[in-house]
Amino acid sequence: MKPTSLKPLLTLILALLFLGAASLPALELSGRKVVIDPGHGGSDPGATGYDGPGKPNEADFNLAVSLKLRTLLQAAGCSVVMTRSTDVAVDLYARRDLVNAESPHAGLCIHCNSFSDPGAHGTETFWCLDYCNGVAAEDQDLATKVQNRLIQFLGRANRGVKRYNFVMCSPTPPSCLAEMLFVSNQAEFNLINSTVGQDNAAAAFFYAVCDRVGVTTPAAPSGLTATAASASQINLSWNDNSGLEHSYKVERATASGGPWTEIATTAANATTYASTGLSGGTTYYYRVRAYNSHLGNSAYSGTASATTQVSGAPSITSQPASRTVDPGSTVTFTVVATGNPTLTYQWRKNAVNLSNGGKYSGATTATLTISNVQQTEVGNYSVVVTNGFGATVSANAALAVNAVIAFYDDFESPAINWTNFVPPATALTVSTAQSVSPTRSAYVNSSLDRMYRNLGVSVDGRLRITAWIYDSTQTRSFVDVRGYTGGGYNQGSLVQLFCAGKYNTVTMPGETYDATKYQGRVVSGANNGWFNLNAPGAPARSAGWHKFVIERRADGTTVDFYVDGILSRTITGTTRSSLDSAAIGSVGTGSEVLGDSWIDDVKVEYFDLPQITTQPASQTVAAGGTATFFVETANTVTAYQWQKNGTNIAGATTSALVLSNVQDSDAGSYGVTVSNGAGPVVSATATLSVAPAIVAQPLSQTNSAGATASFTVTAAGQLPLTYRWQKGGVDLADGGNISGATTPELTLNAVSQADAGSYTVAVSNAVGGVISMPAWLV
Ligand SMILES: [Zn+2]
Numbered sequence: 001m002k003p004t005s006l007k008p009l010l011t012l013i014l015a016l017l018f019l020g021a022a023s024l025p026a027l028e029l030s031g032r033k034v035v036i037d038p039g040h041g042g043s044d045p046g047a048t049g050y051d052g053p054g055k056p057n058e059a060d061f062n063l064a065v066s067l068k069l070r071t072l073l074q075a076a077g078c079s080v081v082m083t084r085s086t087d088v089a090v091d092l093y094a095r096r097d098l099v100n101a102e103s104p105h106a107g108l109c110i111h112c113n114s115f116s117d118p119g120a121h122g123t124e125t126f127w128c129l130d131y132c133n134g135v136a137a138e139d140q141d142l143a144t145k146v147q148n149r150l151i152q153f154l155g156r157a158n159r160g161v162k163r164y165n166f167v168m169c170s171p172t173p174p175s176c177l178a179e180m181l182f183v184s185n186q187a188e189f190n191l192i193n194s195t196v197g198q199d200n201a202a203a204a205f206f207y208a209v210c211d212r213v214g215v216t217t218p219a220a221p222s223g224l225t226a227t228a229a230s231a232s233q234i235n236l237s238w239n240d241n242s243g244l245e246h247s248y249k250v251e252r253a254t255a256s257g258g259p260w261t262e263i264a265t266t267a268a269n270a271t272t273y274a275s276t277g278l279s280g281g282t283t284y285y286y287r288v289r290a291y292n293s294h295l296g297n298s299a300y301s302g303t304a305s306a307t308t309q310v311s312g313a314p315s316i317t318s319q320p321a322s323r324t325v326d327p328g329s330t331v332t333f334t335v336v337a338t339g340n341p342t343l344t345y346q347w348r349k350n351a352v353n354l355s356n357g358g359k360y361s362g363a364t365t366a367t368l369t370i371s372n373v374q375q376t377e378v379g380n381y382s383v384v385v386t387n388g389f390g391a392t393v394s395a396n397a398a399l400a401v402n403a404v405i406a407f408y409d410d411f412e413s414p415a416i417n418w419t420n421f422v423p424p425a426t427a428l429t430v431s432t433a434q435s436v437s438p439t440r441s442a443y444v445n446s447s448l449d450r451m452y453r454n455l456g457v458s459v460d461g462r463l464r465i466t467a468w469i470y471d472s473t474q475t476r477s478f479v480d481v482r483g484y485t486g487g488g489y490n491q492g493s494l495v496q497l498f499c500a501g502k503y504n505t506v507t508m509p510g511e512t513y514d515a516t517k518y519q520g521r522v523v524s525g526a527n528n529g530w531f532n533l534n535a536p537g538a539p540a541r542s543a544g545w546h547k548f549v550i551e552r553r554a555d556g557t558t559v560d561f562y563v564d565g566i567l568s569r570t571i572t573g574t575t576r577s578s579l580d581s582a583a584i585g586s587v588g589t590g591s592e593v594l595g596d597s598w599i600d601d602v603k604v605e606y607f608d609l610p611q612i613t614t615q616p617a618s619q620t621v622a623a624g625g626t627a628t629f630f631v632e633t634a635n636t637v638t639a640y641q642w643q644k645n646g647t648n649i650a651g652a653t654t655s656a657l658v659l660s661n662v663q664d665s666d667a668g669s670y671g672v673t674v675s676n677g678a679g680p681v682v683s684a685t686a687t688l689s690v691a692p693a694i695v696a697q698p699l700s701q702t703n704s705a706g707a708t709a710s711f712t713v714t715a716a717g718q719l720p721l722t723y724r725w726q727k728g729g730v731d732l733a734d735g736g737n738i739s740g741a742t743t744p745e746l747t748l749n750a751v752s753q754a755d756a757g758s759y760t761v762a763v764s765n766a767v768g769g770v771i772s773m774p775a776w777l778v
Contacts, residue, residue: 026219027075027077027219027241027242027243027244028076028077028210028215028242028243029073029077029210029213029215029243030077031077032077032078032105032209032213033080033081033103033104034073034078034079034080034081034104034105034107034108035080035082035083035104035106035107035108035173036069036081036082036083036205037066037082037083037084037095037099037107037109037168038062038063038065038066038067038082038083038084038085038110039058039059039062039109039110039112039168040057040059040062040089041059041086041088041090042059042087042088042089042090043089044059044089045057045058045059045060046058046059046062046111046112047111047112047113047114047183047184048183048184049183049184049189049193050118050184050185050186050189051189056193058111058183059087060087062110062111062112063085063086063087064198065110065180065192065198065201065202065205066082066085066110066202067085068198068199068201068202069110069202069205070082070085071202072202072203072244073206073209075243075244076210076215076244077243078209081102081104083095083098083099092167092168095109095167095168096167096168099168099171099172100171100172100173102173103172103173104173105174105209105212105213106142106173106174106175106208106213107171107173107175107176108176108209109168109169109175109176109178110178110180110201110205111179111180112179112180112181112182112183112192113179113180113181113183114182114183114184115184116184118184118186119185120184121156121181121182121185121188122156122157122158122159122181122182123147123151123154123156123157123158123159123180123181124159124160124161124179125143125146125147125161125162125176126161126162126163126164126166126169126176126177126178127139127142127143127162127163127169127175127176128163128169128170129163129169131165131170132170133170133172134171134173134175138174139169139175139176141174141212142174142175142176142208143161143176143178144161145208145211145212146176146178146205146208147160147161147178148208148211149203149204149205149211150178150201150204150205150208152204153200153203153207154180154181154191154197154200154201154204156191159179164177174212178205180192180201206244207295210244210295215244215295216295217292217295217296217297217299218242218244218245218290218292218295218298219241219242219243219290219298220241220242220289220298220299220300220301221238221240221241221242221248221271221288221298221301222238222239222241223237223238223239223302224236224237224238224288224301224302224303224304225237225304226286226305226306227306228306228307228308229274230309231278231280231281231308231309231310231311231340232276232277232278232279232280232308233274233276233278234274234278234286234306235272235274235275236250236273236274236275236286236304238271238272238301239271240290241290242290242292242298244295245269245290245291245292245298246268246293247265247266247267247268247290247291248265248266248270248273248288248291249262249264249265249266249288249291249297250262250263250264250265250266250275250287251263251286251287251288251289251300252275252284252285252286253285254282254284254285255285256285256303256305260287263275273288278308280308280310280311281308281309281310282307283305283307284305284307284308285304285305286303286304286305287300287302287303288300288301289301309340309341310339310340311389312389312390313339313385313386313387313390313391313392314337314338314343314386314389314391314392315337315338315339315392316335316337316385316392316394316395317336317337317338318335318336319335319394319395320335320381320382320383320394320395320397321397322396322398322400323397323399324399324400324401324402325373325399326402328373329373330369330370330373331369331370331377331399332367332368332369332370333347333367333370333381333399335366335367335383335385336366337385337392339385339389339392340387340388341387342387343366343385343387344386344387345364345365345366345383345384345385346364346383346384347362347363347364347368347381347382348381348382348383348384349377349379349380349381350379350632350655350656351630354368359371359372359373366383368383370399373399373401375401375611375634375635376634377401378399378633378634378635378637379398379632379633379655380397380399380654380655380656381396381397381398381399382395382396382397396654400637400638401635610633610635610637610675610681611634611635611681612631612633612674612681612683613632613633613634614630615631615683615684615686616629616630616657616671616683616684616685616686618686618687618689619686619687619688619689620688620689620691620767620768621688621690621691622690622692622717622768622770623662623663623664623691623692623693623695623715624661624662624663624693624716625661625662625693626658626659626660627659627688628656628657628659629656629659629670629686629688630655630656630657631655631656631683632655633655633674637674637675638675639653639674639675640652640654640655640672640673640674641653641672641673641675642670642671642672643673644669644670646671652672655672657670659688662690663690663716663717664690664716664717664719666690667688667689667690667718668687668688669685669686669687669688670685670686670687670688671683671684671685671686689718689766689767690716690717690718690765690767691717691718691765691767691769691770692715692716692717692721692764692765692768692769692770693716693770694713694715694763694770694773695715695716696712697713697772697773697775698712698713698746698759698760698772698773699711699712700775701775701776701777701778703751705752705753706750706751706752707750708747708748708749709747709748709751709755710740710745710746710747710748711725711745711759711761711777712745712746713745713763713772715744715770717763717768718766718767719765720765721764721765722763722765723742723744723761723763724741724742724761724762725742725746725759725760726759726761726771727757727758727759728758729760732746737750737755744761746761751777756777756778757776757777758775758776758777759774759775759776760772760773760774760775
């Protein structure tokens with residue numbers, strides 16, 4: 001129940017605060033009207049109590065109960081009109097006319113009885129007899145409901161529902177007149193003269209009104225919300241739609257369909273509840289209903305749920321994975337993290353935050369997307385995942401970009417004419433990435449004595465040609481590789497892969513290579529540098545297919561010849577800076593039987609050396625601090641190795657070198673070697689300087705006059721460290737009773753009051769200084 005009339009007022013204020021958008025809640029008795037007629041009053045005291053004339057008398061009791069009833073009704077949203085609300089006399093017919101004018105849902109005339117015999121007692125309620133102006137059955141219904149509730153709440157004898165011609169029984173709207181009890185009876189006088197008696201009488205009329213208008217349960221709460229407040233608490237809130245509830249009952253479940261457990265009973269008018277003692281990361285469901293001890297439970301509110309928080313910083317359940325891609329690719333890095341929401345993400349490259357724009361998108365989401373990847377995007381990517389409890393940094397995911405495939409030809413074209421120099425249709429440069437997936441092989445007609453094809457590749461870095469030579473069981477075949485000078489084929493050094501042979505049948509790929517059957521030799525003479533396989537006199541080869549890899553180093557001086565990946569031969573090539581080219585072709589001696597040999601799937605890869613775009617930076621760190629060196633690079637990097645004073649540091653093989661708790665021994669010069677297939681590049685060196693730091697502060701102390709006092713400091717940092725003790729900020733010097741003024745320990749002999757004060761020590765070295773906290777001598 002709502003024993004206060006504040007609620008409608010507060011609700012109204014709230015409604016106004018929300019610019020009138022909110023409407024008053026429809027309470028149980030909203031839209032209902034009751035006229036309360038407290039009998040007698042003023043010059044008419046009504047019945048005299050058993051204790052004789054004088055207050056309190058019937059009129060006082062009638063008014064007291066009526067005012068309490070008004071409060072109950074208004075709290076439940078009912079409109080209330082009083083025929084009197086103070087101790088005044090009101091004409092009976094005026095009262096009746098007021099009821100008629102107001103046309104209430106009920107008119108309640110509240111009286112007490114009396115009789116000459118003080119033993120007379122009990123409760124009775126009257127409705128109209130001869131002059132009934134309304135619907136008699138409604139009057140009787142109201143009177144019956146009032147009588148029943150008075151019997152229930154006051155517990156006095158039931159004298160019945162009766163008809164009588166009281167004026168106040170005759171208004172048109174449903175009305176009745178209740179004689180609550182006999183004030184001429186001592187027990188009943190005492191009852192109605194008590195708070196509990198008056199409260200019960202008011203409640204009886206209140207519930208009679210509820211009965212009359214069909215309010216059988218409290219109004220259900222609405223708008224239930226559940227919000228996780230912590231790992232163990234969910235806060236509930238709802239709308240209080242009832243004006244008569246005695247409490248709200250809160251139920252909880254761990255599944256949306258229950259089973260439900262009642263976990264709490266709140267006070268009346270509650271609109272919030274904190275559900276505590278919960279398990280973290282668990283979803284709980286709630287519903288609420290209003291309860292009135294006389295009307296029972298309301299319907300349930302809707303169901304609301306919330307998931308309790310999970311304490312701690314986010315946990316990464318799936319790290320971003322390193323990727324190696326072709327140039328021009330789109331790459332995504334994804335992290336999967338769990339933890340208390342809301343998780344936020346910040347992707348980084350080499351520990352530097354990224355923002356969206358250019359090639360980057362999703363820099364603050366769980367997935368980072370990088371478009372058109374080139375060597376400039378090579379680096380270590382990580383993500384910081386943050387929530388209200390902290391931040392977690394993912395592992396690094398390395399992005400590597402494959403070497404540019406400058407040329408790839410599977411020789412599918414039947415129109416190949418290798419007799420003549422055929423420049424490529426399109427000039428191929430390292431920036432023109434091409435990739436062709438061969439679907440079938442093609443052959444070179446070896447009737448041509450000397451065939452080659454200029455691959456048209458300019459070489460600044462390292463060139464690698466991979467070719468597959470197919471042969472059969474025939475007597476001769478060879479592949480020649482040479483660094484070629486002159487001859488008009490091309491300017492500059494030529495790396496040529498030649499093949500000639502005579503074959504009547506073709507053996508498909510798959511046969512195992514037998515290294516013992518391949519021999520190599522360098523042909524002397526004008527073609528110095530030619531490399532012939534299966535030279536005269538060598539053992540006959542097996543049939544099969546064979547993969548050859550020819551590499552030309554970036555310095556242009558040598559060509560390494562690999563058979564099935566095994567370095568077989570290094571050939572000195574002709575150096576011509578910055579412009580090499582590669583050719584592949586066939587040469588025969590002219591004495592072989594004509595036949596076919598097969599060259600297939602020629603791939604020319606081009607590697608750039610790593611390029612250091614950000615050198616490691618020199619830094620000064622206080623002892624105990626953390627030093628971080630990092631290098632940023634362009635082009636693919638396959639390995640990092642940090643060095644200190646020129647010596648490799650074990651395990652320091654990423655783009656960043658982190659030194660924690662640095663000490664004197666860490667001071668030195670640091671550098672890193674970055675490598676890829678084209679070779680190593682050494683960074684500039686950076687210097688780590690270790691400034692002093694106080695490890696143990698001097699301690700304050702109390703000494704008696706004449707005693708010896710000493711202060712000690714422990715400091716760390718790059719050696720040598722120098723010390724200078726100070727008193728009140730003024731440098732001290734040895735002498736008098738002071739010694740050790742430039743050492744870690746200051747001693748004062750035979751201290752006197754003059755020595756009292758604050759002592760500090762300045763510790764410095766070549767790269768910095770620090771002053772201790774003051775220590776007091778008292
Ligand atoms: Zn009366």
